[in-house]
Amino acid sequence: AQSVAQPEDQVNVAEGNPLTVKCTYSVSGNPYLFWYVQYPNRGLQFLLKYITGDNLVKGSYGFEAEFNKSQTSFHLKKPSALVSDSALYFCAVRPYMNYGGATNKLIFGTGTLLAVQP
């Protein structure tokens, strides 16, 4: 079965320290990978995506993510955390497009709550 795992329900980090939110996936074919952020009672905001090319992807608000094919991972990182980064983060994967069938279906992880302490 195709799936996405976010092994940590919560990540705690002090402001100014680097942060990492982990994501691993299991899909057939070449995955398209995404990170979204959700603030309380709001919709999801797109942060970044990996389609192809450079394994290090840079996104919004200083976030970046590294695609590692051998480890089937796509961890989200930021060099210096801010209190305002505190939110719920979702990793998502779109399996290889099934031509003639459904397109752009995303599989989401269960989310990781990031708490940045001042």
Add this chain to the structure above:
Amino acid sequence: DGGITQSPKYLFRKEGQNVTLSCEQNLNHDAMYWYRQDPGQGLRLIYYSQIVNDFQKGDIAEGYSVSREKKESFPLTVTSAQKNPTAFYLCATAPLAGDADTQYFGPGTRLTVL
């Protein structure tokens, strides 16, 4: 959230009632999606539509219905057959060309069954 509106923001339903959640977009996106979010479960796909007058079931379609009469609108009806409808509902859109890989989300509707 810009370009995608969901209404109402909060909705209360009595057991046995059908309710309809609105999703409107002015992004000219072809594809629209409905997700349900429950604590600790991530997002689950209910229905999606790629073109007007066509839609497909997602992973948890039972107890829900949709229509796509206009490109801009994709309303979701939560019927009395949905046994546990209390959740946060998110609508998303995506183009089918260009930036076709990325889905953009509305602000959500929180439905509570009384």
